[in-house]
Amino acid sequence: MPKITYAEQNGTIYVIDLPEGISVMRGAVDHGVPGIDGDCGGECACGTCHVYVDSSWLDKLDAVGDAEASMLSFADAARPNSRLACQIRVSSELDGLVVGLPDGQH
Numbered sequence: 001m002p003k004i005t006y007a008e009q010n011g012t013i014y015v016i017d018l019p020e021g022i023s024v025m026r027g028a029v030d031h032g033v034p035g036i037d038g039d040c041g042g043e044c045a046c047g048t049c050h051v052y053v054d055s056s057w058l059d060k061l062d063a064v065g066d067a068e069a070s071m072l073s074f075a076d077a078a079r080p081n082s083r084l085a086c087q088i089r090v091s092s093e094l095d096g097l098v099v100g101l102p103d104g105q106h
């Protein structure tokens, strides 16, 4: 299974094996990774799954859709590498993906 790494701002790292097809948000919520709330269940409607994608992985992800871009425009501390974790689908191509967790999801 692909390994996804979640990195908290304080340096705490979570490396989790996730099945292909689920979202990076669902993987975090199901494994108790703090800092990803996923309040809307992955409908791209809450913005509480904001993550920072390690720059070396950005071009391996699908392009940001209109709904995702809209939600990210409301995210505190958005950066050029901000994405919504519910819009990132785990696949073998993303084995080793590293995402950073923001200080908060508001």
Ligand code: FES
Pocket (backbone or CB within 6 Å): 025, 037, 038, 039, 040, 041, 042, 043, 044, 045, 046, 047, 048, 049, 071, 084, 085, 086, 087
């Ligand atoms: S879980 Fe709500 S936007 Fe991602």
